[in-house]
Amino acid sequence: xxxxxxxxxxxxxxxxxxxxxxxxxxxxxxxxxxxxxxxxxxxxxxxxxxxxxxxxxxxxxxxxxxxxxxxxxxxxxxxxxxxxxxxxxxxxxxxxxxxxxxxxxxxxxxxxxxxxxxxxxxxxxxxxxxxxxxxxxxxxxxxxxxxxxxxxx
Numbered sequence: 408x409x410x411x412x413x414x415x416x417x418x419x420x421x422x423x424x425x426x427x428x429x430x431x432x433x434x435x436x437x438x439x440x441x442x443x444x445x446x447x448x449x450x451x452x453x454x455x456x457x458x459x460x461x462x463x464x465x466x467x468x469x470x471x472x473x474x475x476x477x478x479x480x481x482x483x484x485x486x487x488x489x490x491x492x493x494x495x496x497x498x499x500x501x502x503x504x505x506x507x508x509x510x511x512x513x514x515x516x517x518x519x520x521x522x523x524x525x526x527x528x529x530x531x532x533x534x535x536x537x538x539x540x541x542x543x544x545x546x547x548x549x550x551x552x553x554x555x556x557x558x559x560x
Contacts, residue, residue, distance in 0.1 A: 410438050418443055459541050459549070465527065466534055467554050472521040475551050480516060488515055521551060 410433045418429040421444060429443070436442035466472075474480055492511045496504045517523045522535040532540075534551075541549045 410434060414438070414440060453545070456541070456545060456549075459537070462526075462528070462537070463534065463551065463554075466524065467521065467556050469527050470518065470521075470524055471556055471558075472524060472554075473519040474516075475521050475554070477516065477520055477523065480520070485512070488512055521554065 410430065414433060415426060415429045418433060418440060419426055432443040433440070489508065489512070492508055492515075495511065496507050499507060522533065522538070524534050526532045526534055526537050538549050538551070
């Protein structure tokens with residue numbers, strides 16, 4: 408599809424971003440205005456999206472997570488936790504030791520993994536649930552790619 412000045416102007420009016428960013432987004436989207444709209448930070452400028460970002464920032468500030476997902480947990484940290492919990496499963500039937508260990512590891516790392524934490528404003532939901540709801544609401548996949556927590560001691 409040809410990218411005309413009219414379609415660039417339309418995207419610019421919708422999003423408020425620069426002409427060059429609109430043109431680049433349209434080129435990457437193959438001229439598809441709807442797709443380029445999301446590519447040009449249209450969702451990020453939405454007040455509801457900004458509120459979601461603030462909620463997640465508050466979650467990070469309040470709970471001090473170490474990882475975004477379970478897959479980010481380093482093997483050293485996992486092995487250290489296993490070493491501690493192995494002592495607690497000694498004497499238990501062999502067939503349920505692994506299930507007990509999984510439960511203990513999951514419970515231990517739940518507070519350290521942002522997406523698995525209970526949401527501070529509604530503990531019936533996890534942060535992952537909050538992001539999934541936002542994905543459905545905005546029609547765009549929303550994920551946390553990184554975070555930084557700064558504290559003064």
